[in-house]
Amino acid sequence: MALAAEKAEKMKMAFGHAPIFGGDSDSSSFNAKGIPSVTIHGLTNEWRRVLHTSNDQVAKVHPESVYLGYRLALSMIWTLDSEPCDASR
Numbered sequence: 001m002a003l004a005a006e007k008a009e010k011m012k013m014a015f016g017h018a019p020i021f022g023g024d025s026d027s028s029s030f031n032a033k034g035i036p037s038v039t040i041h042g043l044t045n046e047w048r049r050v051l052h053t054s055n056d057q058v059a060k061v062h063p064e065s066v067y068l069g070y071r072l073a074l075s076m077i078w079t080l081d082s083e084p085c086d087a088s089r
Contacts, residue, residue, distance in 0.1 A: 007075045
């Protein structure tokens, strides 16, 4: 989380920590094995009313939010790739 927050700040990107209790993501299986992970999402606090409901529609996806998430993830990967394998443990 610290790396994500640091990168977002440097990129002048809004960032908040919001667990998705009751939801699931690709990072869950890593967390279950004790592997550090993060889920990058653009969900609002209303996610429970949207995710996996009839309101969960591709038309409601904001492409600019997806792009910002992509840029944040790419920046994190770039940093992690340059560190020793055990640096994030």
